[in-house]
Amino acid sequence: MERFQTVPFRADAHPVSSTSVRAGGVAVPGAVLGCAGVGLVAAVLWAQAAWSGTTAGTVLYSAVTGLAVVAAWGGAGRGSRRPVALCAAVAVTLSAVGDVLWQVQASLTGSGSGAGPADAVHLAGYAAVAVGLALLARTHTEDRDQRVAGWIDALVVFVAVLLVVWEVSIAATVEDGSLSVLTRTTLALYPAIDAALIGLVVRLLATRRQGERTSLVVAAGCACWVVSDIADLLHADAGSFGSLLDAGRVLGSVLLAVAAWPSASPAPAGARAPSSRVGLARLAVCLGALVVPPTTDLVVHAAGGAGDPVAILTGTVVLTVLVFLRAALLLRGEAAARAQLRARERRAATLARYSSDAALVVARDGRLLSDPAPVAAVLGTAPPAGRSAGEVVRLAGIDLEQAQRVLDRALAAPGTVVDAEVPARYRGEDRWLGVRLVDLGEDPDVGGVVVHVTDVTGRRRAEEALAHSVLHDTLTGLANRVLFADRVGQALLRTVRGGGSVAVVSLDVDGFQAVNDGLGHAAGDALLREVAARLRGAVRADDTVARLGGDEFAVLVEQSGDGDDEAVATAERVRAVLSRPVVLAGGPVGVSASVGVAVGRGAAGAESLIADADLALYSAKLEGRGRTVRFEPGMRAAARAARELEDELRGALGRGEFRLVYQPVVALADRRVTGFEALLRWDSPRLGAVGPDRFVPVAEAAGLMDEIGAWVLREACATAAAWRRDHPAAGGTSMAVNVSATQLRSCDLAGSVAAALADSGLPACALVLEVTETALVDDPERAAASLAELRALGVRLALDDFGTGYSSLAHLRQFTVDVLKIDRSFVGGIADGEPLPAIVRGTIDLGRTLGLEVLAEGVEHEHQARLLAEGCCDTAQGHLFARPLERTDAEALLLGRTGRRRRAAVPPPRGARSAARR
Known part of the structure; x- marks a missing residue:
C-alpha cells in the first residue's frame, strides 16, 4: 500500500529569515535559498502533474527525497537547538528509508498494499516528528502550570480529532475482518498519529512567542503531511509516486527541512509571550471540543451510519475531565494572578506611604x-x-x-x-x-x-541657606563684603534718581588681636558676635551692617543730604556702644573702635567708596586709635606711602635693619649717668633712615610691634647686662625700654620680659619699662592687669609723657608706677631768665609726695637743668647731656662718667677745694 512515503525536502535556504547561512564556506542570503527552495517545490509539483504515474515522476520524487535527507542532516549539524533539528533529520531519514522499503515491497509482491517494514519505518518517522514537536513546545513554556496546560490542550485536541477519525475510518478498519490484525493495527495507527500530531501542533502554536518563526515552519510542515494523509485516506486509488496527493508531502518535507537549519531555530531577541488573544483561542478550543462528540454522532446518523455510542460516551467523558482540569488550572492561575496583583498593590501602597x-x-x-x-x-x-x-x-x-x-x-x-x-x-x-x-x-x-x-x-530651605551663607558672614550673620558692596552700589544708584548721598562707616575693633591671642579663638569669636549685636542696635533699621573680614566691620548709611552729619553721628554711636566692656569667659574685656567715614553719591563706585572708608580707618589707626577720621582726598597719597612703608617694614627685622641707640639719664644733683633709655632706629636700604614717629604707628597698625618690641627688649637687656658684667663700677646703671600700646594689650608681654631677663641675666630691678598715658587709657582694665604682672617680675615702671593725658591724677591713683617723666613740651618752653613753670613744679612736688622718681625730658640748656635741680627734680635727659649714642659711644660715656666719679671720691687738697669754690 502507498502510505506517507514523502520525506522533508531542504533547499539550502531559510524562507522565514533574512539571516544569511553558510553552505560550503560561502555566505548565501537566506532569501535566495528560500526562493530556490520554493522554485524547486513548484517544479516538482509541475513535474508530478505532468508525469503522474510514470517512471520519471518516481525518479524525480526519489531525487528530491535524497536531497532532502542530505539537507536535513546538514542543517542538524549546524543547528543551535540540536535535539529538535536531530528529530527533524531523523524523521526525514526514516521517511526516505520507508519509501525505499515500500518500493522494494511493491517490486517483490507486485503491490504496495498490506502492512510491512515500510509502514513501521514511516510510523517511526512520524514518532520522531512528534518528539521534535514536544521538545520545541517545551522550550517555549515558562513554568509547570503552563506546561501542564499545554499538554491538556494537546490532549483535548487529540481526543476530539481521534473521536472524529474513529467514527470516519478507524472503527471501520478495526472491524474489517478481511484484513489481518497487523494490517488493521497499522492502518489504525496512521490516523491516530495524525490526531496526535494535530494536538502537538496546537500545543506548539499556543505556546509560541510572538516573533518566533520556527514553530510556524514546523507547524506548516506537519499540516501539509496531515492534509496529504487525509486526502490519501479519502482518495484510496492513488497507487504510485508522483500523484497530486504527494504535493502536500513534498511541501511539508521542504518546510520541515527548513526548520532543521540554525537560522530558523533560534527565537528572535525580545520575543514576547503569547498574547491574550492566543489565550482566548486556547480556551475556545477546549470548550469547542465538548461539541465534537455530539456533532460527530449527529453527522454519522445524518449520513445513514450507526455511531459508536461507547466511543461517543468515552470521548465525552474524557473531554469533560480534560476541560475541567483546564478550567481548574485557569482558576488557579487567576487566583495566583489576583494574589500577585494584591501583593503589588500592597507594595505600591507601602512605598507610597513612605x-x-x-x-x-x-x-x-x-x-x-x-x-x-x-x-x-x-x-x-x-x-x-x-x-x-x-x-x-x-x-x-x-x-x-x-x-x-x-x-x-x-x-x-x-x-x-x-x-x-x-x-x-x-x-x-x-x-x-x-x-x-x-x-x-x-x-x-x-x-x-x-x-x-x-x-x-x-x-528649597537648603538652597536658601546656601545662598545666605554665600552672601552673609557665618560667624555673625551680618552681610559679607560681596553683599555689602552690592548694597552700596544699589544705594549709589538711588542717589542718581532721588538725590542724597551714601556714607560708608568702616570700623576696626581695637584690642581684638590681644583678646584672640590671649584668651583663645573662642573668646575672639564671642567678642566678634557681641560687636555685631551692638552694631545692629546702634544703627537705624534701614542701615546695612557688614563684617568685611577679621575684626573689620562696616555700616552703610543712606543720607538725605550731601554732608556727613548722619554718618558721623552713626560713627559716634558705634564708638559709644563699643566702649563698654565686653564680658567673656576670661572676664570683662575693654575694647574700642577706630572709625573711618567716606561719603559719595552718583557715579562713585561701590568698591571705590569702601576703599576710601578703609583709608580713613587706616588714618584713624595711625593717629592713635579710638577716634573717627573723615576721608580726605590727600589720604590716598598718604595711604600709598604708609602701605609702602608697611611692606618694607614687614621684612626689616629679619633683614637686620633695626638697631638701638642709647640716650643717657643723668642725675641732676651731680651730673652722673644713672641709666640709659634704649631708642629704636630703622635704616631702610630703600627708604633710608626712617624716624620712629613714622614707622612705629605703622608697625602698631600692622600688628608688627609685638615682635619688634620683643627684639628691643632682648637687645636692651643684653646690652645692660654686658655693661654691668664688664664694668662692675656701673652696677647701678638701669636700662629703660619703651612699651607700645599694642604690647601692653598683649598677654605675652610679661612672658617676653621674663624671657629677656632670663636670657641676658639682667636683674629685674635694673629694667625700667616706659608706658604712655595714652596706652593706659585705651584699655584701663587690661593695662592695670599687665602692669601688675610686670611689677610682680620686679621691674620698674615709668609713666611717659606725664601731663599730656586726659586725667593724669586719676591714672596715678589707678596705676602704680615708679617714675614720672615730665613731657619735653613742658621743659622745652623754659627760656633763659624765666622761672620754673608752675605745671612743672607741681608735677615735681606731686611725684615727691607720692614717693616717685621724677625725670624731665628734653633738657637743652643749662638754665633748664639748673631750674629743675633747684626744683628738686631727680634726673633728666636731653641734648644738654648727650644725644642718643651708639652702643660703643654710650659705653665710653658710661666709663668716662664713672671714672670721674671714682676720682671725685678722693678728697682734694684744701687749697684746691677753695679754688674750686671760687
Whole structure:
C-alpha cells in the first residue's frame, strides 16, 4: 500500500529569515535559498502533474527525497537547538528509508498494499516528528502550570480529532475482518498519529512567542503531511509516486527541512509571550471540543451510519475531565494572578506611604479621577471631602490661580512633561511643592492629567541657606563684603534718581588681636558676635551692617543730604556702644573702635567708596586709635606711602635693619649717668633712615610691634647686662625700654620680659619699662592687669609723657608706677631768665609726695637743668647731656662718667677745694 512515503525536502535556504547561512564556506542570503527552495517545490509539483504515474515522476520524487535527507542532516549539524533539528533529520531519514522499503515491497509482491517494514519505518518517522514537536513546545513554556496546560490542550485536541477519525475510518478498519490484525493495527495507527500530531501542533502554536518563526515552519510542515494523509485516506486509488496527493508531502518535507537549519531555530531577541488573544483561542478550543462528540454522532446518523455510542460516551467523558482540569488550572492561575496583583498593590501602597512623592489623576474639568489620600499624606492635610482638585489645592494652601496656570501649561501640550515649584502655606508654615504634570487624556488607561507632587521644602530651605551663607558672614550673620558692596552700589544708584548721598562707616575693633591671642579663638569669636549685636542696635533699621573680614566691620548709611552729619553721628554711636566692656569667659574685656567715614553719591563706585572708608580707618589707626577720621582726598597719597612703608617694614627685622641707640639719664644733683633709655632706629636700604614717629604707628597698625618690641627688649637687656658684667663700677646703671600700646594689650608681654631677663641675666630691678598715658587709657582694665604682672617680675615702671593725658591724677591713683617723666613740651618752653613753670613744679612736688622718681625730658640748656635741680627734680635727659649714642659711644660715656666719679671720691687738697669754690 502507498502510505506517507514523502520525506522533508531542504533547499539550502531559510524562507522565514533574512539571516544569511553558510553552505560550503560561502555566505548565501537566506532569501535566495528560500526562493530556490520554493522554485524547486513548484517544479516538482509541475513535474508530478505532468508525469503522474510514470517512471520519471518516481525518479524525480526519489531525487528530491535524497536531497532532502542530505539537507536535513546538514542543517542538524549546524543547528543551535540540536535535539529538535536531530528529530527533524531523523524523521526525514526514516521517511526516505520507508519509501525505499515500500518500493522494494511493491517490486517483490507486485503491490504496495498490506502492512510491512515500510509502514513501521514511516510510523517511526512520524514518532520522531512528534518528539521534535514536544521538545520545541517545551522550550517555549515558562513554568509547570503552563506546561501542564499545554499538554491538556494537546490532549483535548487529540481526543476530539481521534473521536472524529474513529467514527470516519478507524472503527471501520478495526472491524474489517478481511484484513489481518497487523494490517488493521497499522492502518489504525496512521490516523491516530495524525490526531496526535494535530494536538502537538496546537500545543506548539499556543505556546509560541510572538516573533518566533520556527514553530510556524514546523507547524506548516506537519499540516501539509496531515492534509496529504487525509486526502490519501479519502482518495484510496492513488497507487504510485508522483500523484497530486504527494504535493502536500513534498511541501511539508521542504518546510520541515527548513526548520532543521540554525537560522530558523533560534527565537528572535525580545520575543514576547503569547498574547491574550492566543489565550482566548486556547480556551475556545477546549470548550469547542465538548461539541465534537455530539456533532460527530449527529453527522454519522445524518449520513445513514450507526455511531459508536461507547466511543461517543468515552470521548465525552474524557473531554469533560480534560476541560475541567483546564478550567481548574485557569482558576488557579487567576487566583495566583489576583494574589500577585494584591501583593503589588500592597507594595505600591507601602512605598507610597513612605515616599515623599505622590500621584494624582485630574480630569481636564478639574474632577479627581484617583484617590487623593496619597497626595493629602504628602501635603500633610486631611483628605478632601469632595472630588475636586481645587479642594486639594485649597487645603494645601496653594494659590489657586497659580495652580491653574500650571495646569493650563500641561493642557496646552498633551504628552509633554511640565515641571514647576509652587509655594504653599499650611498651618502658618511656608512650604514649597514640586509638581510634575503630563496630560495623558488620550491614554485609555489614564484618561486625565497625571500630577506628581513632592514636598521640596527641605531642598528649597537648603538652597536658601546656601545662598545666605554665600552672601552673609557665618560667624555673625551680618552681610559679607560681596553683599555689602552690592548694597552700596544699589544705594549709589538711588542717589542718581532721588538725590542724597551714601556714607560708608568702616570700623576696626581695637584690642581684638590681644583678646584672640590671649584668651583663645573662642573668646575672639564671642567678642566678634557681641560687636555685631551692638552694631545692629546702634544703627537705624534701614542701615546695612557688614563684617568685611577679621575684626573689620562696616555700616552703610543712606543720607538725605550731601554732608556727613548722619554718618558721623552713626560713627559716634558705634564708638559709644563699643566702649563698654565686653564680658567673656576670661572676664570683662575693654575694647574700642577706630572709625573711618567716606561719603559719595552718583557715579562713585561701590568698591571705590569702601576703599576710601578703609583709608580713613587706616588714618584713624595711625593717629592713635579710638577716634573717627573723615576721608580726605590727600589720604590716598598718604595711604600709598604708609602701605609702602608697611611692606618694607614687614621684612626689616629679619633683614637686620633695626638697631638701638642709647640716650643717657643723668642725675641732676651731680651730673652722673644713672641709666640709659634704649631708642629704636630703622635704616631702610630703600627708604633710608626712617624716624620712629613714622614707622612705629605703622608697625602698631600692622600688628608688627609685638615682635619688634620683643627684639628691643632682648637687645636692651643684653646690652645692660654686658655693661654691668664688664664694668662692675656701673652696677647701678638701669636700662629703660619703651612699651607700645599694642604690647601692653598683649598677654605675652610679661612672658617676653621674663624671657629677656632670663636670657641676658639682667636683674629685674635694673629694667625700667616706659608706658604712655595714652596706652593706659585705651584699655584701663587690661593695662592695670599687665602692669601688675610686670611689677610682680620686679621691674620698674615709668609713666611717659606725664601731663599730656586726659586725667593724669586719676591714672596715678589707678596705676602704680615708679617714675614720672615730665613731657619735653613742658621743659622745652623754659627760656633763659624765666622761672620754673608752675605745671612743672607741681608735677615735681606731686611725684615727691607720692614717693616717685621724677625725670624731665628734653633738657637743652643749662638754665633748664639748673631750674629743675633747684626744683628738686631727680634726673633728666636731653641734648644738654648727650644725644642718643651708639652702643660703643654710650659705653665710653658710661666709663668716662664713672671714672670721674671714682676720682671725685678722693678728697682734694684744701687749697684746691677753695679754688674750686671760687
